[in-house]
Amino acid sequence: MAFGPIFRSTLRNPTGALLIAIQIALTLAIASNMFYMVNERVEKMSRDTGVVNEEVIAARVFYFGKAVDKAAQADIDRKTLLEIPGVKSVSYSNSMPLGGNNNTSSLCFEQEGDEDSCPHSPSYYRSDVNFHETLGLDLVEGRWLNDSDNVTTDAISIAETRTMMLSEVLAKLYFPEESALGKQLYLGGRELTIVGVYRQLLRPGARATEADHTILTAERRTSGYLAIRVDQDRIEQVKEKLEATMVGLNDQRVITEIETMDEMAADAYRRDKAMVVLLLSVVALLLLVTALGVAGLVSFTVANRKKQIGTRRALGASKRDILAYFISENFAITALALIVGSGMAYALNQYLLQTYELARLELVYVFVAAASLLFISQFATLLPALKASKVSPAIATRTV
Template sequence: MSIRPMVSALTRHRASVVILVLEIALTFAVVSNAFALIMHRVARLQLRTGLDDSHLVYVNTEGSDRPDAGAVYATILDALRRIPGVQSAASVNTVPFGPREGTDGFYLDLAERHFGRVADFYYGAPGYLHVMGVRLIAGRVFDPGAYRGFKVMPPSGGVIISQKLATLLWPGKNALGRSIWVGKEHRYQVIGIAASVLRPDPGYAGIEDAYDSLFLPAKLGAPQTGSYVLRADPARRQAVLHAAYAAIQRIDPRLVVDRDSSGSITDLRRAFEKNNRIMIGLLGGVISALMLVTGLGIMGMSGFWVQQRTRQIGVRRALGARRVDILRYFQTENFLLATAGIALGCAAAIGINVWLMAHYAVPRLPVIYLPIGAVALWLLGQLAVLGPALRAARVPPTTAMRAA
């Protein structure tokens, strides 16, 4: 089947052809980016903390920067450990799905020539690694004397690093004994490697950065250690949480308990997943609406062209064209239009993605979604044109000629 007659026929409807191609291009650009964002959100839903979520409860407090903070925290910890159902408790800065309280960038050398990553530092008072359930793979835990006070970051010393982060920083090498620098004042030497633990706010970074976590020691009463992680009986987590709220308010009414960012780890995870599921639903709705509108547009335009070409169809039938030939003609014509729209849409999709990356920190559009989007638009076009094409193929030659 020659392409030239199709192109010639389409040039008689230039305005409608341009509109249809632009509609397909816009749909392709938006759908490709929306689908990529959906898959990114789906990947976030599959993240695991690396801890025993069912036993952990987190209580986030703010507002204690007094000189006697250490004594207050110690009193609170003693009260929390006495709550029925609580197995152990410790002071921490945050937990997975909790607020970002230790995000910082670090270098692999003192001269700051080799940048490492922007990671999240977990730190807490003695026992916090055990309460959280951080599993050591290699090396050792912190010595009792390593838990010291500080103003901004824990003082130089040992650090325990998440296994995935260690592999990213020193691929194929042993991370034990290596050092990282946060500024020029803080040097941390890797003394232990832990099973990978999810960073506090996995939505803040990309999927590939979700396990960029490190662990540091902090003296009870140090900044941002006024929050608590409790290991509790899974069946009593809600009762434990409310009892913890009451105990903290009774001991120090000046402490503000942030209930929105407190709860069992499973509850915090559920809130994180809820936001992602809502976004997935919205993006799915956008894709469905665009595909529907584009499909209806192709169907309507194709039906109009069939009506306009009744005489041409009749002539072709009279000259021996079969119904399948007429059907193939309109399907091929639609394929050409869809291909033109997809080619234009590829450039638009990349442009939209670049703009989103610059303004909203979305991930780069994976190239694989371009062919996926192309196949989807090709299939949509063929389905949308099928009805008008079948109607054209059913027109008898005599009826078509009479209509002329």
């Protein structure tokens, strides 16, 4: 079917098509990078903590007032809490996954290590020996920490040989070709012997990078984070009575931030969720504006070409031919814009990479954004194109 007259008319007045092509290209550049950013946030919020989230309650414990025998009080706390129906295990730790108080230090092959011998700075959990049981961690190899590994809080800074456990990711980074068991590494200048490797434990803080780079050390903790593992069907009852129970045992302290792990995750990722909603809203708005722009351009073109369309109908073009032409014309404009927009997407990503240290854009997100734009553009063309196909051949005889 010959559409030469209509096509030449487009070339004589290319402004509208050019503006729409620019709009589509810009939308692709922005949308593909936003899709990538959204996916990064979603993956971040979906990270496995390594903990049985649905069974764990965490709280902060702070002492005040007169001196208290905290070690004795911690033993009383554990004994009392374990008597509550549904409570399986109780532990004190310096921090919790996704919680605050993120203690980090360089982990080195040598005591006086330089940058090359200290490749990573993991977070370290200083917790009692029941911590793994309370959180429900999985042992990969070796053993869990026990009472023989315990040190007191006062001894934490003394350069003495101690033991530790590594996350599986960290163990493989330091000893990729052999088992990490029995090896020595230096944490903050202190020599520690690796006695076990656990599958996973997320670092404290939602913004922490290298999320699986964690260490466990044994310490007789008496305050900080209190972690309690509870039967899932009793978790709300224990949570409700926890503060009253703890203060009843000792009123020289406060119990704050009583949350389940799921609630802690929701708090930690609140900004990420808000960012996802914002980014998706912006993308939706961009796509809507692009769709309206395409529909407006095609409607304007149809209005200006009615006599040409009528002429083509009078010469034998069917409604299907007219419809196919406008769909094809829009496809050609959109395809050209998407090619240009793909280059713009990577240029924008390069800027974001250098300015905000974002990851390099993957090709799949450009494809997703391009496919979305192509579908929306073709859909937006459909209604005006249908109107064009209904133009009567008789209009060619009118002097307008």
